[in-house]
Amino acid sequence: MSGLPSDGSLPAQQEWMELRFNTLAKCPHCKKISSVGSALPRRRCCAYITIGMICIFIGVGLTVGTRDFARRYNATYVSWAFAYLLGLICLIRACYWGAIKVSYPENSFA
Numbered sequence: 001m002s003g004l005p006s007d008g009s010l011p012a013q014q015e016w017m018e019l020r021f022n023t024l025a026k027c028p029h030c031k032k033i034s035s036v037g038s039a040l041p042r043r044r045c046c047a048y049i050t051i052g053m054i055c056i057f058i059g060v061g062l063t064v065g066t067r068d069f070a071r072r073y074n075a076t077y078v079s080w081a082f083a084y085l086l087g088l089i090c091l092i093r094a095c096y097w098g099a100i101k102v103s104y105p106e107n108s109f110a
Contacts, residue, residue, distance in 0.1 A: 052090030
């Protein structure tokens, strides 16, 4: 059985299966990446959506709260841009993790 630990003991197999379901796999032929199991991409997608929305709300709060201040000091626009850009990047990463291909092992050794 290739890929299994060399001693073949049950705790080693369970550790291998646990590690196996929390990783990404790359196809040796086409080099496409897929997730082994659906828990990891779902968890990361939710985390990126949450962080992205928090950053967008912080950006809106900064924009509304410092609107008059920004008219005098143009450097305030940098904080707005940073919050919006970080939120946008996180939402794009959430789309990536939400759309990643999910693979399941053909046979279970547990």
